[in-house]
Amino acid sequence: MATHGAAPILEASGVAVTFGGLKAVDKVSFTLRPGEIVGLIGPNGAGKTTLFNSLVGLQRLTAGEVRLNGEKVSGLKPHRIARKGMTKTFQNAALFPDMSVTENVMTAALLRHDLAGARAKAEQVLERLGLTAIGDADVSDLTFPQKALVEMARALATEPKVLLLDEVMAALTPTEMDDVMAVIRSLRDEGLAFLVVEHHMRAIMALCERLIALNFGQLIAEGSPTDVANHPTVIEAYLGAGAAEAAHA
Amino acid sequence: MRKHLSPGLVLLLLFFVAAAALPFFVDPRGHLLRVAAMALLFAAMAQSWNIVGGLANQVSLGHAAFFGLGAYTSTLLFLRFGISPWIGMFAGAALAAFAAALLSFPTFRLKGHYFALATLAFAEVLRVIANSWASVTGGPVGLSIPFLGTKPELFAFRAVSSYYWIILALLVIVCLAFRLLARGAIGYRLRAVRENENAAEVAGVDTFRVKLTASIISAAFTALCGTVFAQFTFFFDPDSIFALSGISVRMAMIAIVGGLGTLGGPIIGALFLIPLEEVANAYLSSAAAGLSQFVFGAILVAAILIQPRGLMAYWPKSKAGRLARKDAKPVTPATPATEGGR
Amino acid sequence: MVQALVDGVLLGGVYGVIATGLSLVFGVLGVVNFAHAEFLMLGMYVAWFAWRYLGLDPLLGSVLSFIIVFGVGYVVQRTLIERVLKAPPAAQVFLTVGLLIAIENAALMVFGSEFRSVSVPYQVEGYRLAGIFISAPYLYAFAAAVILSAALWFFLDRSWTGRAIRAVAQDPMASALVGVDTKRTYGLAFGLGVALTAFGGAVILPYITVSPTIGGQFVVLMFTVVVLGGLGSVAGALVGGIVVGVVQSMSALVFPIQLQNLCLFVIFIAVLALRPQGLIKGA
Numbered sequence: 001m002a003t004h005g006a007a008p009i010l011e012a013s014g015v016a017v018t019f020g021g022l023k024a025v026d027k028v029s030f031t032l033r034p035g036e037i038v039g040l041i042g043p044n045g046a047g048k049t050t051l052f053n054s055l056v057g058l059q060r061l062t063a064g065e066v067r068l069n070g071e072k073v074s075g076l077k078p079h080r081i082a083r084k085g086m087t088k089t090f091q092n093a094a095l096f097p098d099m100s101v102t103e104n105v106m107t108a109a110l111l112r113h114d115l116a117g118a119r120a121k122a123e124q125v126l127e128r129l130g131l132t133a134i135g136d137a138d139v140s141d142l143t144f145p146q147k148a149l150v151e152m153a154r155a156l157a158t159e160p161k162v163l164l165l166d167e168v169m170a171a172l173t174p175t176e177m178d179d180v181m182a183v184i185r186s187l188r189d190e191g192l193a194f195l196v197v198e199h200h201m202r203a204i205m206a207l208c209e210r211l212i213a214l215n216f217g218q219l220i221a222e223g224s225p226t227d228v229a230n231h232p233t234v235i236e237a238y239l240g241a242g243a244a245e246a247a248h249a
Numbered sequence: 250m251r252k253h254l255s256p257g258l259v260l261l262l263l264f265f266v267a268a269a270a271l272p273f274f275v276d277p278r279g280h281l282l283r284v285a286a287m288a289l290l291f292a293a294m295a296q297s298w299n300i301v302g303g304l305a306n307q308v309s310l311g312h313a314a315f316f317g318l319g320a321y322t323s324t325l326l327f328l329r330f331g332i333s334p335w336i337g338m339f340a341g342a343a344l345a346a347f348a349a350a351l352l353s354f355p356t357f358r359l360k361g362h363y364f365a366l367a368t369l370a371f372a373e374v375l376r377v378i379a380n381s382w383a384s385v386t387g388g389p390v391g392l393s394i395p396f397l398g399t400k401p402e403l404f405a406f407r408a409v410s411s412y413y414w415i416i417l418a419l420l421v422i423v424c425l426a427f428r429l430l431a432r433g434a435i436g437y438r439l440r441a442v443r444e445n446e447n448a449a450e451v452a453g454v455d456t457f458r459v460k461l462t463a464s465i466i467s468a469a470f471t472a473l474c475g476t477v478f479a480q481f482t483f484f485f486d487p488d489s490i491f492a493l494s495g496i497s498v499r500m501a502m503i504a505i506v507g508g509l510g511t512l513g514g515p516i517i518g519a520l521f522l523i524p525l526e527e528v529a530n531a532y533l534s535s536a537a538a539g540l541s542q543f544v545f546g547a548i549l550v551a552a553i554l555i556q557p558r559g560l561m562a563y564w565p566k567s568k569a570g571r572l573a574r575k576d577a578k579p580v581t582p583a584t585p586a587t588e589g590g591r
Numbered sequence: 592m593v594q595a596l597v598d599g600v601l602l603g604g605v606y607g608v609i610a611t612g613l614s615l616v617f618g619v620l621g622v623v624n625f626a627h628a629e630f631l632m633l634g635m636y637v638a639w640f641a642w643r644y645l646g647l648d649p650l651l652g653s654v655l656s657f658i659i660v661f662g663v664g665y666v667v668q669r670t671l672i673e674r675v676l677k678a679p680p681a682a683q684v685f686l687t688v689g690l691l692i693a694i695e696n697a698a699l700m701v702f703g704s705e706f707r708s709v710s711v712p713y714q715v716e717g718y719r720l721a722g723i724f725i726s727a728p729y730l731y732a733f734a735a736a737v738i739l740s741a742a743l744w745f746f747l748d749r750s751w752t753g754r755a756i757r758a759v760a761q762d763p764m765a766s767a768l769v770g771v772d773t774k775r776t777y778g779l780a781f782g783l784g785v786a787l788t789a790f791g792g793a794v795i796l797p798y799i800t801v802s803p804t805i806g807g808q809f810v811v812l813m814f815t816v817v818v819l820g821g822l823g824s825v826a827g828a829l830v831g832g833i834v835v836g837v838v839q840s841m842s843a844l845v846f847p848i849q850l851q852n853l854c855l856f857v858i859f860i861a862v863l864a865l866r867p868q869g870l871i872k873g874a
Binding site for chain 2: 675678679682683684686688693694695697698699700822847850856859863
């Protein structure tokens with residue numbers, strides 16, 4: 001369970017990203033403690049992926065600051081931030097297509113190991129996620145859910161303290177989803193902190209102790225899953241977006 | 250895991266042994282050996298290019314810059330200061346490595362076309378400088394290395410076979426370097442950079458450093474080839490040594506025709522293309538000026554259209570072969586509904 | 592000084608048209624055509640033959656250049672370029688580089704290596720205006736370039752085909768859905784792109800001699816113009832052309848002739864490194 005007394009591992013304060021005049025992320029502040037699973041929800045285009053990118057260094061901040069373990073990491077390149085212990089998965093599984101599954105994971109494990117150590121680490125991570133059987137497969141032969149899991153394995157191989165998961169469960173069957181959630185929980189018990197974007201509300205509600213809701217780049221609600229899910233602004237954001245989507249379809 | 254030698258590697262070693270024995274079976278001063286030496290030299294150049302172009306997929310159209318730096322550095326050091334080209338070649342390699350590092354800063358974020366354009370312009374800059382700064386470079390007339398008889402310490406030999414073995418040794422070294430890089434930690438990182446730079450960064454790969462390292466190594470080896478070329482041919486000028494199609498494109502083309510990013514590709518490409526060009530030059534040049542170069546261009550176009558993964562794709566056990574067969578199959582998305590359904 | 596400025600603008604206007612073709616091809620097809628300058632060379636040869644055998648002034652022959660090279664371009668696109676449109680950049684780069692080498696040497700075989708020039712009555716004439724000499728061939732070429740640019744703008748803005756080209760450039764999938772034949776449009780855009788460049792080549796024939804290797808002298812110039820204006824931007828290419836023309840004739844005042852291109856290269860690499868999207872943003 002989350003160690004509520006512990007110092008935060010991740011602190012985002014006033015994080016803002018603007019594209020031209022558009023405020024994709026607008027002064028978002030939140031914290032994440034070790035061993036905590038926090039869900040990040042919001043309608044499409046709310047700025048969730050942009051926020052992830054700005055946290056891991058893929059997107060330059062317009063304003064604000066990100067601290068990891070008390071140390072300022074905003075402004076660093078992604079590989080430096082990964083080295084310091086934070087990484088993310090990509091929404092549409094950005095794997096290295098000409099490499100095998102093991103090689104994909106090994107590349108990330110090389111961050112903290114030599115070649116032999118990286119191979120051992122990769123095999124260990126793959127086993128933990130139940131992917132040992134497909135270790136030698138080319139990633140281009142994988143199904144979408146498998147790709148998402150390999151994506152997660154690659155992120156874990158960097159041995160992060162904070163892991164940002166961008167829809168890794170999007171295409172999983174309910175049983176597969178339960179397996180992945182069990183893995184996430186056991187990693188959480190080892191002190192890993194998660195920030196999770198997921199459209200399956202079932203997974204979000206089952207997994208997270210706390211939710212953060214974004215809309216139009218702004219943080220509109222924060223609190224326990226039931227509180228946030230019943231928050232009037234959140235409902236409005238979703239219904240508004242839902243109505244708009246229905247009109248487009 | 251893969252401790253035993255693969256069939257491909259055995260073939261490569263056999264090739265090196267056979268190549269080393271070749272001078273004993275042909276006229277050691279003859280034309281055939283010169284062509285063979287040239288083919289091996291171009292294989293070494295293409296392999297050097299392959300480190301950047303194949304492993305990192307940074308398509309350079311300016312490697313003639315490093316080739317020319319190597320040739321000019323060692324030759325000028327020899328002509329002006331009497332320094333042996335054996336030492337000069339490492340000075341050239343160092344200078345080329347330095348130039349590659351300098352060039353990396355403005356170009357490291359560039360990809361694809363943009364990178365190709367920037368490297369092309371860099372080689373052109375050097376060509377213009379070499380042509381105009383006549384007091385140092387000798388200008389458009391080029392440089393000649395006086396032949397003083399066989400002097401091994403000065404990299405001068407009467408027999409073609411001596412150059413041939415030096416070139417072969419260079420090729421073996423470049424191939425070894427390529428394999429060590431490809432199989433080492435940096436090889437994984439380079440391939441990651443090639444396939445998805447953002448994902449590589451997030452997975453902890455210092456993409457700039459990885460590319461920088463590859464460019465420096467690639468440039469240094471290319472410069473070594475430049476020195477060897479200068480010693481072998483005794484003469485070069487700015488337009489031929491910094492040539493776009495003659496050097497930069499040819500290096501890349503050999504690697505591509507053979508198999509981009511593969512160990513055997515540049516060797517197969519060079520063994521196929523250089524003799525072919527030689528034959529074309531011998532039989533077609535008399536027919537019409539430009540015909541052999543036209544054929545060269547046409548082969549490049551055909552190679553890209555017929556088999557972008559190169560001749561290595563026809564070697565069924567290779568990775569290129571497997572990928573090529575996969576290319577040929579129609580792509581069936583694994584779970585098409587899920588992505589759009591969200 | 593002012594003289595150099597005027598010369599630069601007049602030259603640059605033509606560079607603009609030449610580079611517009613390259614930019615159009617990139618903007619619509621997403622392919623950087625390394626062989627583009629070879630079509631300039633073809634355009635010059637068409638105009639030269641039209642002058643030699645039909646007695647046509649290159650300014651009129653340029654129309655013939657435009658039409659013939661358009662046809663060549665259309666065929667090249669449909670048979671070769673079309674097949675690498677979705678391929679990785681490396682394949683596109685080397686296909687067009689291969690084309691460059693093939694076309695240049697085909698020209699060498701067919702036309703021979705000698706330099707060919709035309710003689711027209713106004714070749715050495717000019718106008719004096721407040722102490723500035725305005726060379727007639729420069730002026731006429733510039734005027735032709737302006738007319739063609741205006742026609743191009745009109746075509747892209749008003750005609751159905753022009754709109755289809757712009758639509759495909761923006762979103763090929765959506766254009767296909769609303770009934771645009773994208774393959775044909777790509778062919779037309781490529782043909783138009785190389786034809787513009789060929790036209791530019793034809794109108795400079797009165798003051799530049801043609802040989803099979805003339806393309807090589809224009810490659811970097813063309814790419815500098817396009818990169819300055821932003822790859823894919825047609826308006827940017829026109830402005831970039833004038834900038835490059837002025838830089839070139841100004842630098843001729845300071846540097847020896849061989850180093851003129853060096854200035855361009857330096858600008859080129861600097862712009863690529865600092866602002867790959869181009870200095871001049873426009874339509």
